[in-house]
Structures are given as structure tokens and as C-alpha cells.
Amino acid sequence: YFLCGLDLFASINHAMTTIATGGYSVYNSTVDEYGNAYLEYCMAFFMIISSGSFAMYVVAWKKGLNIILKNTEFNFYLRMIGVAAILILLDLFLEGGFSIIDAIRLSIFHVVSMASTTGFVSYDFDTFPPFAKGVLLMTMFLGGCAGSTAGGLKVSRIVILAKMVYSIAWQKLHPRMVATVKLNDRIVPDEILLDVARFFFAYVLMDILLAFIMLLNGVPMIDAVSVSVSTIGSVGPGFGIQGAMSSYSLLPD
Numbered sequence: 336y337f338l339c340g341l342d343l344f345a346s347i348n349h350a351m352t353t354i355a356t357g358g359y360s361v362y363n364s365t366v367d368e369y370g371n372a373y374l375e376y377c378m379a380f381f382m383i384i385s386s387g388s389f390a391m392y393v394v395a396w397k398k399g400l401n402i403i404l405k406n407t408e409f410n411f412y413l414r415m416i417g418v419a420a421i422l423i424l425l426d427l428f429l430e431g432g433f434s435i436i437d438a439i440r441l442s443i444f445h446v447v448s449m450a451s452t453t454g455f456v457s458y459d460f461d462t463f464p465p466f467a468k469g470v471l472l473m474t475m476f477l478g479g480c481a482g483s484t485a486g487g488l489k490v491s492r493i494v495i496l497a498k499m500v501y502s503i504a505w506q507k508l509h510p511r512m513v514a515t516v517k518l519n520d521r522i523v524p525d526e527i528l529l530d531v532a533r534f535f536f537a538y539v540l541m542d543i544l545l546a547f548i549m550l551l552n553g554v555p556m557i558d559a560v561s562v563s564v565s566t567i568g569s570v571g572p573g574f575g576i577q578g579a580m581s582s583y584s585l586l587p588d
Contacts, residue, residue, distance in 0.1 A: 339374040353381045356484045358454030358571050364580060366457040372440050375457050379447040383416070386451035386479030407519050408480050408491045412450075415477065415490065419470050420446045426467040442467075450474040452486035454571030461578035468574055472561065475570045476542075486569030488538055495523060495531045542567050552587045562586070 336346035345361050352359045362368040366375060387409050395402040403409060423442040427433040433441065441458050448455045449471050460471060478487010495518060502514040516523045542563045549559035558575030562583075565573035572579045576586060 336374065336377065339377050340369070340371055341374065349378070350381075353378060353453065353455075354385050354484070356382065356385050356451050356453040356479070356486070358448075358452075360455070363582070365455045366444075367459075367580075370457075375440060375444045378455060379444050382447045382451040382453050382455075383413075385453070386483045386485035387412070388480045388482030389484075390482045391480075405519070408494055411494050412480055412490045415474070416446055416450055419450070419474050422470050423463070423467045426464050426470075430464040431467065445471060446474055449570060450477065450485075450487075451479050452568055452570045456572055456579040459578065459580045461574050461580070472564060472574070475568050475573075476564050478568055488535065488568070491518065492531050492535060494518065495528065496535055499528055499532070538567065549586075554586065 336349050337343060341349065348359070348361055351357075358365070360366070360368075366378065387403075388406070391403060391406055391409060420442045423446060424438045427438040427442060428435055431438070441460070444455075444457050445460050447453075452475070460468065463471070476488060477493055478489050479485025481489045481491040495516060498516045498518075502516055506512055506514040516528060542560075545567060546559045546563040549562050550556065554562065554576060558573075558577070561573035561575055562577055565571060565577070572581075577583050
């Protein structure tokens, strides 16, 4: 960060909050204060690294980088970021009136920032077209990888849930088939599958409950959902009343 133009204090501050996916900055407008594209790409890279499993990195250090390349969760996470960034890029370019260069920069940075639940902002994404904001909200909900400092539902649970649904549907079509769910070439025990399903139900229920509490306090629907997803997922910024350039101080007492 120092090489990207930040002073020593700001470099140390942002390095710590990037690795911890905390998102705190020396400015209220965080990265938008600098207007530095090189800094944003550098931050995006380290936010991706920080939202991967640290246990995976330890094993990769001992056994080689193939561990990372073969990790089901991390590969799904990278694909999720890639698809979300492409969708937002196209929406910003076609509907938002952004240049292709700005669309690439803003889409990559904010998708990574929201997916990793770091919460840095380099532009008021509350002014993005509705579709782009919807994609960002989804990445906030999903979060990063298990074993990282990122929040959210966690990608490993999404992968397991998706495989569970596929397995159940396939088993209905072939009743005699013995269906199993695998993660990283290992069969996931039934008790783990049940725990994941319970956690998903509880997580969604908490999101809905908090959103209704916000609605009871007069917060608009979209803002209430954003506050709920951002708070439960430990993201920080959201849309509307606590948007990218705002804070939670505007929420009713």
C-alpha cells in the first residue's frame, strides 16, 4: 500500500484491516478518499487472499500450491466473484453509463470487498443500477470461505447445500441409488449435512427477523433488508440509510 502512494500510517492501518477483513480506514469514505486505481486492485487481491481458508494456506505451504488449486470451496468462491464482477461490469457499462475502464475497476473492487465482507468502498455504489446492487447484496449474504476472517454465510455451506439439493433430486429420479455429498473428494457425514441445513435455516431466519425489526422502526424495505444482511454478515456498508457513503448513525433510536 505504501508503494501505491499511501503514507506509512495509512498503509499499516489498511494492511491490518484488509487481512482481518475488518474494513476500517483512516477516512470515513475509506478508499474513495484516494481515487487510486492501483491501490484498489492491490486491495482487491489481498481481500481475496484474506477471505480464503487460512488452514488451506498452511497445508499448501507444506504440500504445495496444488492444494489451493484443488480446493472445492476456494475454486467456487473465485468463480462466484468472477461471475458477479462480470454481471456488474456489464450492468454498469450498459445501464449505468460508466466507461469500460471504470466499470471493470468498480465491479472487481466492490464485489471482492462485499464478498470478503471487508466493506471498503471506492465509489458510492448506492448509485449503481438496481441489478448491480442486487448482485452486491447477494455477495454480501454469501460471504467468504470457512476458516477465514470473512463473515457471511460462508461458501462451504453454500457448496454443501447445493450438492445436497442435487443429491436429493437425483435420488428421487433413481430411488435405488445411494447418494453421497462430497467436499474436496471426501464424503460429508450426514450429521454435518444436518448441521449445515440447521445453520442455513437459522441464518436466514435471523436475517428476516432483523429486517422486520427495522421495518417496525420505520426503515424502508430495501434499507431494512440491506441493514439485516450487512449486520448479520459483518459486512458494514449497505444501501439506502446506511449506504456506502453513510453510516448507521442515521438509523432510528
